[in-house]
Amino acid sequence: xxxxxxxxxxxxxxxxxxxxxxxxxxxxxxxxxxxxxxxxxxxxxxxxxxxxxxxxxxxxxxxxxxxxxxxxxxxxxxxxxxxxxxxxxxxxxxxxxxxxxxxxxxxxxxxxxxxxxxxxxxxxxxxxxxxxxxxxxxxxxxxxxxxxxxxxxxxxxxxxxxxxxxxxxxxxxxxxxxxxxxxxxxxxxxxxxxxxxxxxxxxxxxxxxxxxxxxxxxxxxxxxxxxxxxxxxxxxxxxxxxxxxxxxxxxxxxxxxxxxxxxxxxxxxxxxxxxxxxxxxxxxxxxxxxxxxxxxx
Numbered sequence: 040x041x042x043x044x045x046x047x048x049x050x051x052x053x054x055x056x057x058x059x060x061x062x063x064x065x066x067x068x069x070x071x072x073x074x075x076x077x078x079x080x081x082x083x084x085x086x087x088x089x090x091x092x093x094x095x096x097x098x099x100x101x102x103x104x105x106x107x108x109x110x111x112x113x114x115x116x117x118x119x120x121x122x123x124x125x126x127x128x129x130x131x132x133x134x135x136x137x138x139x140x141x142x143x144x145x146x147x148x149x150x151x152x153x154x155x156x157x158x159x160x161x162x163x164x165x166x167x168x169x170x171x172x173x174x175x176x177x178x179x180x181x182x183x184x185x186x187x188x189x190x191x192x193x194x195x196x197x198x199x200x201x202x203x204x205x206x207x208x209x210x211x212x213x214x215x216x217x218x219x220x221x222x223x224x225x226x227x228x229x230x231x232x233x234x235x236x237x238x239x240x241x242x243x244x245x246x247x248x249x250x251x252x253x254x255x256x257x258x259x260x261x262x263x264x265x266x267x268x269x270x271x272x273x274x275x276x277x278x279x280x281x282x283x284x285x286x287x288x289x290x291x292x293x294x295x296x297x298x299x300x301x302x303x304x305x306x307x308x309x310x311x312x313x314x315x316x317x318x319x320x321x322x323x324x325x326x327x328x329x330x331x332x333x334x335x336x
Contacts, residue, residue: 042123044084044114045077051117068110081118086128093135100208105134150312152283153276161273162220164266170254171262173221173228174241178278181215182285182301185278189254191240193229198222207303215301286313 048069052062075092076084089111096104108129115127153161158179165172177188187205195203202216217225234242239253260278267273282302289298290313299310 041080042082042118043078044081045073047081047118047121047123048073048077048114050121051114054117064106065110065113068107069114072107072111081115081123084128086132089129090132098208098210101135103209108132108134150283150287150316151275151277151280152287152316153273153280157273157276158284160270161267161276164270164273168262168266169224169228169231170233170241171259171266173224174254174259175263175278175281176221176224177217178281179285180217180221182282182289183215184282185256185259187215189241189256189259192238193240194238196225196240198225205303209305211303211305213300213303283313286310287316290314290316 052065052069057065072092076088079088093104093108096107099107112127112129112132115124115129118124119127161175162172165175174188177183178185181188181203183205184207187207190206191203197203201218201222202214204212204214206212234244234251237251237253241254241259242251243254243258244251263278267276286298286302289301295307295310295314298313299307302310304310
């Protein structure tokens with residue numbers, strides 16, 4: 040009897056012990072895989088087939104990607120338990136690592152946000168770089184990811200409402216908002232040294248061909264490093280720190296659910312990181328104040 044991938048997946052989903060929540064999670068992960076390989080006999084599926092499939096998951100973040108990998112690995116382990124396979128074709132497949140260009144970081148990596156003094160130093164360093172200054176300001180005031188902002192077209196910016204719409208992780212759309220500083224910085228950049236004609240908001244002219252294209256992450260990061268060359272306190276700063284800074288600042292003044300919507304987080308636990316940071320800062324300030332009071336007594 041031939042056991043296709045779809046048939047084995049059905050047996051796994053019908054297995055005893057799966058909670059409704061777990062079953063729903065498994066179904067969501069396995070459905071797109073079954074659309075591609077569902078009718079293939081499970082013992083004919085090779086590691087290369089699955090590695091190629093994982094490469095198609097470009098629309099999800101690294102945590103969701105690794106969730107897919109874990110569940111699919113479980114499917115093949117189940118096939119081994121049932122005697123349909125002798126070995127798991129993706130055993131020991133390394134999990135996907137965070138992609139800094141997408142604003143991803145691991146949970147054990149400290150959340151770096153910029154202080155008011157560091158933000159002031161950053162703006163001072165970028166003020167003579169019109170494009171970079173507009174990019175930095177927009178990232179700081181909107182909380183958008185660098186990849187989301189670089190994907191914007193000029194027509195996406197609503198100057199009268201001071202808002203724009205991005206396509207975030209999982210192809211989910213959300214509104215982002217900016218203030219006076221970004222409005223001024225964008226106006227100076229667009230009316231100053233923006234390369235055109237091109238539909239992209241942030242553009243660059245290629246050195247050799249002189250063709251105009253959408254600004255890449257690598258080019259913007261190089262300009263970032265040049266601007267911050269004389270700022271030792273910002274040596275380790277990253278574009279994504281501006282998103283952390285936005286979230287930490289907003290966590291003090293708006294409800295956590297609103298912040299979650301602004302950041303486009305699927306899981307509120309991710310958003311709660313910033314509330315914890317705010318609480319820790321308040322604790323440190325309170326302790327320092329007590330120390331100062333004791334000294335003055």
